[in-house]
Every structure is written in structure tokens, then in C-alpha cells.
Amino acid sequence: MIEQALSDLLKGFDVALQPHNFLWSFVGVLVGNLIGVLPGLGPLSAISILLPLTFTMHPIPAILMLAGIFYGSQYGGAIGAILLNLPCHPPHAVTCLDGYPMTKAGKGGTALGITMIASFFAASFGIMVMIFASPLLVEIAFKFGPAELFSIMLLGLICGGTMSRGSPVKGVAMTVVGLLIGIVGTDVNSGVARFTFGFVELTDRVELVALALGLFGVTEFLRSVNRMHVVGSGMRVRIRDMRPSWAELKQSFFPMLRGTLVGTAFGAMPGTGPTITTFVAYAIERKVSKTPERFGYGALEGVASPEASSHSKTQVDFIPTMSLGIPGDAVMALILGALIIQGIQPGPQLITEHADLFWGLIASFWIGNILLVILNVPLIGLWVKVLQVPYRYMFPCAMFFIAIGVYSTNNSLFEVNEVLVFGVVGAIFMALDFPVAPILLGYVLGPLVEENFRRAMLLSRGDLTVFFQAHTHPIATTFLTISILLVVGQLFFAARAAHRERKLKVPKGAAAVVE
Amino acid sequence: MRRPINQYNKDYYGGALMIFIGLWAAIQGSTYQLGTLSRMGPGFFPTALGVILAVLGIAIALGARSAPKDAPEEKALAPEWRGWSCIIGSCVAFIVIAKWGGFVPATFAITFISAMGDRDNSVKDATLLSIAMVVICIVVFWWALKMPFQLFAWGTA
Numbered sequence: 001m002i003e004q005a006l007s008d009l010l011k012g013f014d015v016a017l018q019p020h021n022f023l024w025s026f027v028g029v030l031v032g033n034l035i036g037v038l039p040g041l042g043p044l045s046a047i048s049i050l051l052p053l054t055f056t057m058h059p060i061p062a063i064l065m066l067a068g069i070f071y072g073s074q075y076g077g078a079i080g081a082i083l084l085n086l087p088c089h090p091p092h093a094v095t096c097l098d099g100y101p102m103t104k105a106g107k108g109g110t111a112l113g114i115t116m117i118a119s120f121f122a123a124s125f126g127i128m129v130m131i132f133a134s135p136l137l138v139e140i141a142f143k144f145g146p147a148e149l150f151s152i153m154l155l156g157l158i159c160g161g162t163m164s165r166g167s168p169v170k171g172v173a174m175t176v177v178g179l180l181i182g183i184v185g186t187d188v189n190s191g192v193a194r195f196t197f198g199f200v201e202l203t204d205r206v207e208l209v210a211l212a213l214g215l216f217g218v219t220e221f222l223r224s225v226n227r228m229h230v231v232g233s234g235m236r237v238r239i240r241d242m243r244p245s246w247a248e249l250k251q252s253f254f255p256m257l258r259g260t261l262v263g264t265a266f267g268a269m270p271g272t273g274p275t276i277t278t279f280v281a282y283a284i285e286r287k288v289s290k291t292p293e294r295f296g297y298g299a300l301e302g303v304a305s306p307e308a309s310s311h312s313k314t315q316v317d318f319i320p321t322m323s324l325g326i327p328g329d330a331v332m333a334l335i336l337g338a339l340i341i342q343g344i345q346p347g348p349q350l351i352t353e354h355a356d357l358f359w360g361l362i363a364s365f366w367i368g369n370i371l372l373v374i375l376n377v378p379l380i381g382l383w384v385k386v387l388q389v390p391y392r393y394m395f396p397c398a399m400f401f402i403a404i405g406v407y408s409t410n411n412s413l414f415e416v417n418e419v420l421v422f423g424v425v426g427a428i429f430m431a432l433d434f435p436v437a438p439i440l441l442g443y444v445l446g447p448l449v450e451e452n453f454r455r456a457m458l459l460s461r462g463d464l465t466v467f468f469q470a471h472t473h474p475i476a477t478t479f480l481t482i483s484i485l486l487v488v489g490q491l492f493f494a495a496r497a498a499h500r501e502r503k504l505k506v507p508k509g510a511a512a513v514v515e
Numbered sequence: 516m517r518r519p520i521n522q523y524n525k526d527y528y529g530g531a532l533m534i535f536i537g538l539w540a541a542i543q544g545s546t547y548q549l550g551t552l553s554r555m556g557p558g559f560f561p562t563a564l565g566v567i568l569a570v571l572g573i574a575i576a577l578g579a580r581s582a583p584k585d586a587p588e589e590k591a592l593a594p595e596w597r598g599w600s601c602i603i604g605s606c607v608a609f610i611v612i613a614k615w616g617g618f619v620p621a622t623f624a625i626t627f628i629s630a631m632g633d634r635d636n637s638v639k640d641a642t643l644l645s646i647a648m649v650v651i652c653i654v655v656f657w658w659a660l661k662m663p664f665q666l667f668a669w670g671t672a
Binding site: 053167169170172173176177179180183187189190192194195218221222225226227390391392393395396397399400403404407408411413416417419420423424428432433434450453454457458460461462464 | 525526528529532533536537540543544547548551552553554555556557558560561564565567568571572574575578595597598599601602603605606607609610613614618621622625626627629630632633634635636640641644645647648651652656660662663664
């Protein structure tokens with residue numbers, strides 16, 4: 001089986017190294033890196049702005065480019081976090097804790113160097129996991145029927161909703177809102193137009209790009225305008241500074257390894273976002289450290305481990321996304337959406353039916369990561385300059401790119417209206433402390449969930465217990481049990497937290513948590 | 516004076532919003548054919564989701580707490596009316612002007628108006644930025660990518 005995987009991988013390198021594919025992968029990595037560095041823009045906005053461009057492309061270069069943007073922007077995000085204390089992308093918030101003190105102590109270059117090494121190491125490990133885990137998934141893939149797919153998606157939705165930041169109930173509520181947005185359009189079974197408000201344009205579903213750019217572009221600008229002040233630090237990082245010493249390398253090796261393992265574990269679990277991954281990695285590092293008091297004041301371990309975890313997670317995340325059709329977070333949901341737009345149905349059959357795409361993507365990860373290391377060493381000076389682009393110049397330009405990007409999806413202005421509506425709605429949700437990322441997850445999975453639930457019910461003649469018949473549907477039963485355990489566990493922890501709070505004699509009424 | 520929506524009672528409003536959306540979806544969904552469990556109609560799934568959302572909304576609202584009397588005055592961010600209206604206005608301007616005036620003025624409008632939303636941008640800055648975007652619009656999107664839109668349109672598109 002492993003031989004099979006290796007020979008597939010070789011074929012994958014063949015695909016990824018074709019000049020056409022290689023070029024797009026390179027473009028993706030470079031643009032992703034650039035956008036990741038720009039303050040206020042993360043992988044989500046980067047991918048959604050460039051998504052319309054890929055509609056006319058062949059699926060393979062399109063996906064290679066989008067994936068390149070994703071991990072490229074993660075690389076870029078770390079730079080802003082370390083040099084300017086600016087987490088452009090939430091997972092890097094943890095990197096700020098120790099990365100920025102290192103910069104203040106004049107060791108910013110070393111922190112960047114270690115980040116780069118950690119990222120490459122972790123990404124390579126994640127890629128290896130992908131190579132060897134994928135054939136196993138092919139084995140079980142043919143056992144998947146509608147009941148199984150529905151239960152896995154349900155698990156993904158619950159994970160995605162409950163594990164994002166903030167209150168789990170609010171996360172789940174946002175997932176349901178996303179599912180409702182996913183319903184807008186023509187019902188495939190009956191041809192009935194649902195929730196279209198009389199707009200002909202909406203019978204063809206809400207536009208994915210419009211939803212993403214509204215929620216993550218316009219919403220973000222509405223929240224940060226006049227509130228985000230980037231102070232240029234004017235510091236210089238020389239290539240020479242970026243090479244860590246042997247002692248530093250030795251010091252960061254085990255944190256790197258631990259971070260990588262944390263990221264791999266979280267990546268394989270559908271629905272766990274990248275932010276929680278980096279926070280867990282940081283917490284573990286602090287726990288095992290003999291000198292936890294150094295954390296927060298420029299501990300090298302506090303940079304190496306979270307960065308490694310976020311990068312191995314990024315790679316491993318592609319496994320549930322591509323093979324089960326369950327995106328781990330909002331970025332993966334976007335990539336899933338892009339696959340569906342390209343006419344590729346993600347799911348258990350993807351690895352066998354689109355072997356060239358799947359293995360080409362894995363190979364391109366490696367090539368892309370090598371490219372990133374090569375690119376970032378000479379370009380670091382440029383990135384430092386880019387970091388100082390003021391927000392007040394950036395967001396008006398981004399507004400234009402959003403408008404024209406959305407226009408290009410269907411060459412119609414109706415989608416620009418959608419962006420505006422979702423931007424305002426997203427800002428209202430955010431103001432009320434609702435996380436918006438689960439909306440995208442729900443939107444992308446919505447039609448698939450409904451379709452598979454309907455089919456499962458049709459096959460079982462309306463018998464809801466079909467999901468719990470362990471002898472006929474063991475996979476469905478397992479996943480549903482995990483989902484239930486997860487919900488019960490969340491309820492338990494919420495109740496315990498409320499109980500403790502009450503014990504501490506917080507003003508009455510403060511602890512009434514009903515979840 | 517405490518602001519009407521603060522960190523303590525936020526969840527009342529959030530929960531109420533969810534109940535509202537949920538009930539609306541359930542009522543609207545039930546106007547489509549519901550069907551039975553074994554043969555679901557187009558209305559089944561949306562109605563079910565609407566009910567679930569309304570229940571979640573109730574849970575969120577119940578979890579909300581009222582502000583304790585001795586709570587410290589929160590330092591809420593002041594509403595950013597200028598920024599908000601400029602960003603929303605720029606989007607509206609783009610849609611309207613692109614339709615009746617072409618993409619060159621629309622590009623200028625969206626960049627200029629949203630740039631004016633930031634207090635630190637002067638009219639000169641905003642104008643230069645907008646001109647740069649117009650150039651990008653013409654060179655990249657119209658000339659290089661050959662996107663189908665009119666640079667200038669007079670009257671109806």
C-alpha cells in the first residue's frame with residue numbers, strides 16, 4: 001500500500017512540476033505571502049479575492065494556486081505577528097506573545113528564522129501524514145452511503161460551531177444561519193425556489209465569493225476603520241540575523257516536534273479551527289517548560305511550537321476536506337467551495353477519481369513550501385516594508401478589489417449587493433459576539449447535508465433510528481456518538497464553569513448559563 | 516450613562532435576533548411543501564432549521580445576564596458613523612455608478628468614498644489612491660483580463 005502511495009506521489013510530482021501548474025502554484029504562494037504580510041488581510045480575504053480568477057482555469061492549477069495562497073499567507077502572517085505585534089490572522093495571536101518581545105530584544109531575525117524552519121519541518125511532517133493516511137481512507141471510502149456522509153457532516157458542523165472562539169451555542173447558531181443561507185435557491189428535488197425574496201438572481205444560490213468577501217472583507221473593514229493604527233517600526237532585518245545558532249536550534253527542536261504533533265492531531269479532527277490549535281500548542285509548551293516564567297518575555301519555544309502546529313495543521317486539514325468533504329475551518333470551506341465550482345465533488349471517491357489532482361496537490365505542497373523558504377530569505381526586507389503600508393491606504397484598495405472580484409464571478413452587479421448585505425449582517429453578528437466563520441462552513445455544507453439526509457430518510461423509509469443501527473451503519477453510529485459526546489461534553493464544561501463561578505460568589509445572576 | 520447594548524445584555528439582543536430569524540425561516544419554510552420524513556418536501560429542511568435556530572436563540576437569551584449594579588463602566592468603542600457610512604456608501608455608489616456611468620467613475624467612487632471614511636486620509640491622498648485604482652482597473656481588469664464591462668456608460672447600461 002505504501003509503495004502504491006509512493007508511486008502515486010511520484011506521479012503527483014509529475015503533475016505539480018508541469019510548467020503551467022508550477023507557475024500557478026508559484027503565483028499562489030507569492031501572492032499569499034504578500035497578502036499575509038499586509039496588515040488586516042488574512043488567508044480568507046486573500047483566497048476570496050482571487051477565487052473568481054480561478055473559475056476559468058483548469059481545476060488542477062486553480063486548486064494548486066488557492067492552496068498556495070493559503071499556506072503562503074500563513075507564512076506571511078507570522079512576519080507581522082513577530083515584527084509588529086500585529087496578528088493579521090487570529091492563529092498568530094499566540095506568536096505575538098513571545099515573538100514580539102524577541103523583536104524588542106533585537107532577536108526578531110532569529111524568531112523569523114526559527115519560524116521558517118519550524119514551518120517547513122511541520123509542513124513536511126503534515127505532508128508525510130497525508131501521503132500515508134490517504135490510501136487508508138480510500139479503503140473505507142466505498143462503505144460510505146448517505147447516512148454515513150450525513151453523520152460525518154453533522155460532526156463537522158458541530159465541531160466547527162462549538163470549537164471556534166466564544167460561546168459554543170452562538171457558534172452552533174451561526175452554523176444554522178449558514179445552513180439557512182445555503183438553502184437559498186432552487187431546490188434540486190422539486191424545483192421550488194426557496195428564500196429568494198423574489199430575486200431571480202437568487203434562484204442560483206447565494207454566491208460563495210460574495211458571502212465570503214462580505215463576511216470577512218467588508219465586515220472586517222467596518223470593524224477596523226479608524227480603529228486600526230499600524231505603527232511602522234522602521235526596523236531592519238538582515239538575512240544574517242535570521243540564521244539561528246546551534247544552541248537556539250537545539251532549544252527549539254522539541255517544541256517544534258510537539259507543536260507539529262499537536263497540529264497533526266487537530267488537523268485530522270474535522271472542525272477544529274487553527275486558532276485553538278496554536279493556543280493548545282502554546283499552552284503545552286508552557287506546561288512542559290522548566291522555566292515557564294520566561295514565556296511572554298521572548299521564549300523561543302513559544303514561537304517555534306505554535307508556528308509548527310499551525311503549519312502541520314494546515315497540511316493535514318486537507319485530508320478531511322478532500323477525502324470526506326468536511327472542511328476543518330472557514331478557509332477549507334472556501335477551498336471546498338472552489339472544488340465544487342470546478343465540478344469536483346469532494347468526498348471519499350476524490351482520491352481515486354481525481355488522483356492527478358489529489359497527488360499533484362500533495363506534491364505541490366512540498367514544492368510550495370520549499371519555494372516559500374527560498375522566497376522569504378531574500379524578500380524579508382521587502383516584507384518589512386510592506387508591513388508598514390498604512391491601513392488607511394489598504395482598505396479602500398481592498399474595497400475596490402472586492403467589488404470587481406465579486407462582479408467578475410457572474411459579470412453582474414447583483415453580487416456586489418450581496419457583498420454589502422452580508423458585510424453589514426456580519427458586522428451586526430460580530431458586534432453581538434457571534435463568530436462569523438461557522439456561517440461559511442454551514443453555507444458550503446448545507447446543500448450536501450440536506451441532500452444526504454433526504455436520501456438516508458428515503459432509503460430507510462423515514463426511520464430516524466437508521467443512524468444508530470450499529471450493525472448496518474457502524475460508521476454513521478460512531479460519528480453520531482462522537483457528535484453527541486461532544487455536545488454533552490460542552491454542556492458539562494459550561495455547567496461546571498457556571499457552577500464554579502457561582503461558588504466564587506460573583507454578583508447574583510452572573511452565572512446563569514443555560515446551554 | 517450605560518449604552519443601550521453593552522457587554523452584559525448583548526446576549527438578549529443576540530438571542531432575540533436568532534429567535535426572529537429562526538421563526539421567520541420556519542414560517543417561510545412551512546409555506547413550501549413539507550412532505551413526510553420518508554419523502555421530504557422542499558419545506559421540511561428549512562422549517563426544521565428555523566425551529567432549531569429559534570431554540571438556540573432562546574438558550575442564548577436565557578444565558579444572558581443583566582448588568583450588575585456595581586459593574587465598572589465599560590469603555591465601549593464609540594460608534595464609528597463616519598467610517599461605517601463611507602464604507603457602505605462606497606459600495607452603494609459603486610453599484611449605482613457602475614450601472615449608469617461605467618466602471619471608471621465607479622472605481623474612482625468606491626476607492627475615494629471608502630478612503631474618506633478614514634479620518635487620517637486627506638482629499639489629496641484619497642484622490643491619488645483612487646486614480647491609482649482606476650489605472651489598475653483599466654490596465655489589469657479591462658485590458659489584460661478582458662473582463663466584460665464598459666469603462667464609460669451614459670444613461671442606462
